[in-house]
Amino acid sequence: MSRIALGIEYNGNNYRGWQTQQPGVPTVQLEVERALAKVADHPVSVICAGRTDAGVHGCGQVVHFDSDAVRDMRAWQFGGNSNLPKDISIRWATPVADDFHARFSAFSRRYRYVIYNHPIRPALLAGQVSWQFLPLDVPSMREAAKHLIGEHDFSSFRGVYCQSKTPVKTVHRLDLFQRGNLIVLEAEANAFLMHMVRNIAGTLMAVGTGKKKPEWVAEVLEARNRSVAASTAPPHGLYLVGIGYPQRFILPQEPFGPAWLPQDLNA
Incomplete structure (x- = not known):
């Protein structure tokens, strides 16, 4: 069993927030889990760093999940994106230690x-x-x-x-x-x-x-x-736009978003 972390970007306008709710309610988590399940060939449950409300956007969301499927990181990223709606995107994928937790390992x-x-x-x-x-x-x-x-x-x-x-x-x-x-x-x-x-x-x-x-x-x-x-x-x-983790968890770093803001805000 391997633990994988993902960086997720999404436009929240079409969703009732991040967290999966009752059947028929569109959420970001539901779409991400559906897409990853198709890549893994088994159900996938993701844990996020921070739950966002209905209509709120994410460009620095971090999640983790466990899978025994043998896939390279490009498969999780690009395979996942091919199964996601256009307003959700996996920005990066990386293997992490078993003690990494997207929510509880975060300090900010x-x-x-x-x-x-x-x-x-x-x-x-x-x-x-x-x-x-x-x-x-x-x-x-x-x-x-x-x-x-x-x-x-x-x-x-x-x-x-x-x-x-x-x-x-x-x-x-x-x-x-x-x-x-x-x-x-x-x-x-x-x-x-x-x-x-x-x-x-x-x-x-x-x-x-x-x-x-x-x-x-x-x-x-x-x-x-x-x-x-x-x-x-x-x-x-x-x-x-960003989650802070201890340095020992080496996660990809991207500029703070949203992407259309002037880059000199990214200090």
Whole structure:
């Protein structure tokens, strides 16, 4: 029995999230497992690094699975892709040690929330970005984001149906970049609560539009009450872009996505 890790990219618009649900519900996991099963000639069950919600995209998702089928890595990658829909792609495949676990071996997750800030809604990027027609004050959003760095109880940013055992998470990085009409929120933490990044994005946009002051975010955090924060931002601006693993697990590295963003964001 061998353990294989894969890097997965997907457009989440046509799926009800990553995780397999009841029959008839389209999910990314279901499509990936179906494709790999055809290559392996046996059922395949994959474990992911981070479950994404309906409409959320992935360009740095990592999964692992076990198989006793003898296949080279090109077969898993290209054979898998030949059986996948066009909005899901296996970016790489590599053998890993038996103690590698896509979820539990990870020490960090990295997301990007992409906002198109312009009075007119986007056409070519529809479904790929979140649209905010009101002007956003990025320096004020940066100032507000500072209150969320570090270890905190993020109950105010937690989704109602979150199943995490604890609301305490450690945010390592929360930066904002602007390139023309695109504003990118870069968030990295040891782990995230359900809807946490989207709730942070919605709250920071409330500051950016001038509805709230930057220091209000500290009050929201301290309240530990979801009802005091801003509305949840739409899912289609969110991308899972990277997973951090110990160096002993030598996994292929690709630039942080999405691919159409300026590469100078990839620090």
